[in-house]
Amino acid sequence: MSGESIKFQNISLVYGSDTNTTEVLKGIDFSINENEIVSVVGPSGSGKTSIIMLAAGLEKSTSGSIFIHNQDITGLTESELSLIRRRHIGIVFQSFYLIPNLTAKENVMLSLEANKKYNMDDEAESLLENFGLGHRLDHLPSELSGGEQQRVAIARSLINKPTIILADEPTGNLDEENSQHMIDLLFNYTRGNKTSLVLVTHDGDIAKQCDRIIEIRDGKIA
Numbered sequence: 001m002s003g004e005s006i007k008f009q010n011i012s013l014v015y016g017s018d019t020n021t022t023e024v025l026k027g028i029d030f031s032i033n034e035n036e037i038v039s040v041v042g043p044s045g046s047g048k049t050s051i052i053m054l055a056a057g058l059e060k061s062t063s064g065s066i067f068i069h070n071q072d073i074t075g076l077t078e079s080e081l082s083l084i085r086r087r088h089i090g091i092v093f094q095s096f097y098l099i100p101n102l103t104a105k106e107n108v109m110l111s112l113e114a115n116k117k118y119n120m121d122d123e124a125e126s127l128l129e130n131f132g133l134g135h136r137l138d139h140l141p142s143e144l145s146g147g148e149q150q151r152v153a154i155a156r157s158l159i160n161k162p163t164i165i166l167a168d169e170p171t172g173n174l175d176e177e178n179s180q181h182m183i184d185l186l187f188n189y190t191r192g193n194k195t196s197l198v199l200v201t202h203d204g205d206i207a208k209q210c211d212r213i214i215e216i217r218d219g220k221i222a
């Protein structure tokens, strides 16, 4: 038996204020089990990234509740949320968000707590080697291709051994062969570490490999 790692309860999200509002999510309910791989699909602008940001506590819902490992995160302070992120969540952002003046390896080690950094060089290097970037450890993001930057971003999401990985189009810049390789690495990590993976993708072949597909359409789950 395994518990739920993420639960959305009647989540609505409206962006903007007063006259200029966008109602993105209109009452969404779902839960994701520990060790489950779920893809989130839907048209551009349907709210997939918004769901990732909400689950990470980086965006606040307009109404409804979100639970991470059964803890309601809806009313938490920024510092409480950041603790939950550090403990549980690895995020691969759609636009990578690599820090431009840090090397590939430094970017991977960025989210480690200061006191952990001493012993984690080997871990960061072996993650990057696994991702085919052993020869790029000391390169800056500007010296990496788009696909290489994406692989650094994926490696970074795993360094804290998250229980939940939120990956927003993690293969969007990769060719088919590299995409599949990244998916295999993410799936292997997930299966081997009792981790949940939420994978936003436009790629139907990748979505089909997941345990379940959540489709967002017109602000609801289709």
Ligand SMILES: Nc1ncnc2c1ncn2[C@@H]1O[C@H](COP(=O)(O)OP(=O)(O)OP(=O)(O)O)[C@@H](O)[C@H]1O
Binding pocket: 015, 016, 022, 024, 042, 043, 044, 045, 046, 047, 048, 049, 050, 051, 094
């Ligand atoms: N900060 C914001 N303020 C206002 N509107 C926003 C904001 N962020 C997103 N939106 C709007 O909310 C909708 C959903 O955006 P979101 O980024 O979640 O879509 P998406 O499904 O990830 O799309 P894509 O597939 O293109 O990445 C879009 O119409 C977008 O314009």
Ligand SMILES: [Mg+2]
Binding pocket: 048, 049, 050, 094, 168
């Ligand atoms: Mg998006």
